[in-house]
Amino acid sequence: VQLQACGGGLVQAGDSLTLSCVASGRTFTGYVMGWFRQAPGKEREFVGGISWSSGGTYYADSVKGRFTISRDTDKNTVYLQMNNLKPEDTAVYYCAADLQPFGIKMQSRNYDYWGQGTLVTVSS
Numbered sequence: 789v790q791l792q793a794c795g796g797g798l799v800q801a802g803d804s805l806t807l808s809c810v811a812s813g814r815t816f817t818g819y820v821m822g823w824f825r826q827a828p829g830k831e832r833e834f835v836g837g838i839s840w841s842s843g844g845t846y847y848a849d850s851v852k853g854r855f856t857i858s859r860d861t862d863k864n865t866v867y868l869q870m871n872n873l874k875p876e877d878t879a880v881y882y883c884a885a886d887l888q889p890f891g892i893k894m895q896s897r898n899y900d901y902w903g904q905g906t907l908v909t910v911s912s
Contacts, residue, residue, distance in 0.1 A: 796906030809883030825879035837892035
């Protein structure tokens with residue numbers, strides 16, 4: 789399994805940005821794809837996740853209402869649409885795959901495969 793995240797960059801507060809994560813190496817039906825982020829000096833934190841099969845999503849409170857996760861099963865791609873970005877959203881963003889899901893989990897240790905991360909910097 790390979791996950792390739794991209795789309796990060798430097799934006800201003802209030803701007804929008806969409807990250808993509810292309811998955812390859814197997815079919816992902818029945819699995820969960822998660823987005824995490826890690827700010828400098830902080831632990832990696834859960835942003836949100838999506839069920840590959842149903843499209844159901846779950847978000848961390850810090851991003852709920854601003855971020856949206858979607859997937860394109862034909863392209864094997866998961867998206868993280870980020871609106872109204874804030875300086876505190878600055879972090880390296882990672883996509884991850886949970887191949888044995890029982891729901892969308894918030895703990896990074898439950899995810900089996902990780903992308904390389906893409907940096908999002910939000911200036912004030």
